Amino acid sequence: MVTLGDYLIVSGILFAIGFAGVMLRRNLIIIFMSLELMLNAANLSLVAFSRFHVQPNGLPNYNAQVFVFFIITVAAAEVAVGLAIIVALFRARQTTNVEDITSLKF
Amino acid sequence: MPSFLFWIFALLMLVFGAAVVINRNPIASALNLVVSFLGLAALFMSLDAFFVGIIQVLVYAGAIMVLFLFIIMLLDLQAEKLRKINWVASAGGIAVALALLAQIFHVIGNLKAAQHTFPPLTRSTIDDVRNVGLVLFENYNLPFQIIGILVLVATIGVVVLSRRELR
Numbered sequence: 001m002v003t004l005g006d007y008l009i010v011s012g013i014l015f016a017i018g019f020a021g022v023m024l025r026r027n028l029i030i031i032f033m034s035l036e037l038m039l040n041a042a043n044l045s046l047v048a049f050s051r052f053h054v055q056p057n058g059l060p061n062y063n064a065q066v067f068v069f070f071i072i073t074v075a076a077a078e079v080a081v082g083l084a085i086i087v088a089l090f091r092a093r094q095t096t097n098v099e100d101i102t103s104l105k106f
Numbered sequence: 107m108p109s110f111l112f113w114i115f116a117l118l119m120l121v122f123g124a125a126v127v128i129n130r131n132p133i134a135s136a137l138n139l140v141v142s143f144l145g146l147a148a149l150f151m152s153l154d155a156f157f158v159g160i161i162q163v164l165v166y167a168g169a170i171m172v173l174f175l176f177i178i179m180l181l182d183l184q185a186e187k188l189r190k191i192n193w194v195a196s197a198g199g200i201a202v203a204l205a206l207l208a209q210i211f212h213v214i215g216n217l218k219a220a221q222h223t224f225p226p227l228t229r230s231t232i233d234d235v236r237n238v239g240l241v242l243f244e245n246y247n248l249p250f251q252i253i254g255i256l257v258l259v260a261t262i263g264v265v266v267l268s269r270r271e272l273r
Contacts, residue, residue: 001109001223002109002112002223002224003220003221003222003223003224004219004220004222004223004224005214005217005220005221006112006116007149007153008210008214008217008220009210009211009214010116010119010120010149012207012210012211012214013120013207014119014120014123014146015206015210016203016204016206016207016210017120017123017124017126017127017203018123018127019202019203019206020127020199020200020203021126021127023198023199023200023202023203024127024196024199024200025127026186027132027183027186029132029135029174029177029178029181029183030126030127030132030135032174033126033135033136033139033174034126034127036139036166036170037123037126037139037142040143040146040162040166043146043150043158043162044146044149044150047149047150047153047155047158048153050153050155051153051154051155051224052219052222052224052225054225054226054227054228057229058227058228058229059227059229059231059237060153060154060155060227060231060234062234062237062238062240062241063241063245065155065157065158065234065238065241066238066241066242066245066246068155068158069157069158069161069238069242070246070249070253072158072161072162072165072166073253073256073257074253074256075166075170076165076169076170076257077256077257077260078260079170079173079174080173080260080261080264081260081263081264081267083173083174083177084263084264084267084268085267086177086181087177087180087181087267087268088267088268090181096181096183097186
């Protein structure tokens with residue numbers, strides 16, 4: 001049978017993949033996609049805890065699923081704003097590579 | 107859910123998630139991310155969270171990834187040229203990610219509840235849109251309205267950012 005730990009480990013591996021993407025890649029859009037992977041890993045563990053914590057009325061704990069709903073909404077808003085910033089940056093610099101964007105470098 | 111289905115979908119999600127990071131072409135990365143999200147939606151369904159699974163497919167695999175593909179098309183990004191790889195930085199990034207993974211494994215290994223299987227549900231969750239909606243509007247009414255304001259602000263912000271000249 002599948003245990004709670006299996007879901008948490010899968011979620012942790014997904015989070016680590018997203019984290020490695022943020023650390024390793026140099027393309028802003030890929031970094032952004034890796035951020036989405038990390039958000040989704042957190043969502044998976046939240047839903048697993050929701051199903052694990054069965055309420056006295058025999059239903060899963062819906063507070064966690066409402067939380068996931070909020071995370072998905074905020075992620076959608078974040079993607080819209082972030083991609084608009086990337087487009088504005090591309091207009092100004094003609095690049096999406098983080099190594100070429102060094103104006104704030106000390 | 108039978109455990110082999112869980113492992114199939116988990117493996118699908120992880121393999122395509124890794125392909126997002128490995129692929130050199132941004133469009134291939136975006137399409138791999140769609141498949142990864144579909145595997146994740148199947149895992150949500152396996153946890154009896156049908157509403158969240160449907161939202162995952164509609165909002166993430168549908169709306170957000172279309173936005174990503176649209177921006178990649180708009181910017182006309184090609185596959186990245188082979189740059190000189192900074193081996194020190196790459197090794198450092200992989201080491202930090204592996205350290206994080208080791209810590210997650212350590213915490214889950216020490217968690218007593220992680221050994222337990224999921225307790226059975228005594229009621230059907232087939233109408234869980236109604237249940238999620240009841241919790242959302244009864245207990246989280248104010249956060250829900252704040253989220254509405256946030257989405258409105260994001261929309262206005264995107265319009266301002268996308269104007270020809272920023273002043």
